[in-house]
Amino acid sequence: KKGKAMGTFSVGGNGGFAIGPILAGICAYHLGIHSLVIFGIVNLFAAALLYSRSRKVFADTRVADRKKVSSGETGETNDWPSFGKLSVCILARSMGFTLSNTFIPLLWIGALGATASQGTTALSILFGIGAVCTYFGGMLSDRLGYRTIIRTAFCIMVPAYFLLTNTTNLFLATALLVPCAISVFSGYSPMVILGQTYLGRNAGFASGVTLGLSTTLGGIFAPIVGWAADIWGLTAALQILWIAGILGAIAAFTLKNPAMEKAK
Known part of the structure; x- marks a missing residue:
């Protein structure tokens, strides 16, 4: 159940995007802008805890992977053309993610006549629902x-x-x-998961592209x-945003089914 596992893993990050603006706003409003340093302290503590608990696991995994590669037991291949098509989907999704994160509050204020707090709330609603969608997706x-x-995601x-x-x-915009x-x-x-399967x-490289660039590539635009x-x-x-959705949909409908390819 790789999809469920990845969805569970990703809920934390997307939940952070939803809760972060609210917590940051509360801290800055009541304690001042310098109070935001608390987020850095929390991150350092979390990183230290993760490092201390997982370094042995990482070491054991690297040893096992090296043995498989050296003995030729991986049985895996790379499908770079399919990964290239998937990269278009990643770019389109990243544009939706990054541009929404950047401009939805401004859209609420400028085009919809909402207040700044309503714009921030809209962003939290988007990412709050997104955290749930990540898991169920x-x-x-x-x-x-x-x-x-x-x-289906791109068609929507x-x-x-x-x-x-x-x-x-x-009201329609909020809905x-x-x-x-x-x-x-x-x-x-x-x-x-599909990126890891194609490569x-x-x-590891596939994970870096799909996990990393999926949230940062849109920042270029x-x-x-x-x-x-x-x-x-x-x-x-x-x-x-919707033009990127069209490009993503076109690329998505050209993706190969890796299970079928292996069966052949």
């Missing part, structure tokens, strides 16, 4: 297939973000956060979208 991928969940992403970026109704969260977060776990001999928003307006600039 991984769990469902074990039953329905990784490609099915990824394709296109109309959801088209409506979100073209509505002026605050649209649900399908937007489903589209961005439900495909995360199956993308990671069976380089699963954030300054471009911000520049476009200054020229043509934020609503026009954010049309890139």
Whole structure:
């Protein structure tokens, strides 16, 4: 049940995106901006705890992997063309994730006439629902297939973000956060697992790309979208969200089924 395991693992991170803005706002408002150093202290403590508990596990795993590679027992191959197509899906999903995280509060304020606190709340709603979608997306991928969940996510992403970026109704925009969260977060776990499957001999590299770039690659486009928003307006600039969904859907429907390929 790799999908369920990855979904469970990812809930913590996405839950942090949901709770973080609220906690940071409370700390900064009541204790001052310098109180945010507490997050750094918590992170250092968590990193030290993780390191102390897991270094033996990492060492044992590396030894076992080296023995398999040296003896040729891995039996895994790399499918770089399929991984390249999956990378397009990763880019499209990353754009949805990063641009939502960056511009949804501004969209709420500028286009919907909401307050700053309502904009922050919208972001927390998106990531709160996203944490749930991450778990269930991984769990469902074990039953329905990784490609099915990824394709469904992008098919939802296109109309959801088209409506979100073209509505002026605050209540409708808030309701649209649900399908937007489903589209961005439900495909995360199956993308990671599918990437590791396509690059069976380089699963570590695949993990670095799917786990790391899936949350940072879209950041490259954030300054471009911000520049476009200054020229043509934020609503026009954010049309890139549903366009990215179309590109992701096209790539998703060309992905190979690794199980079928192995059976052949």
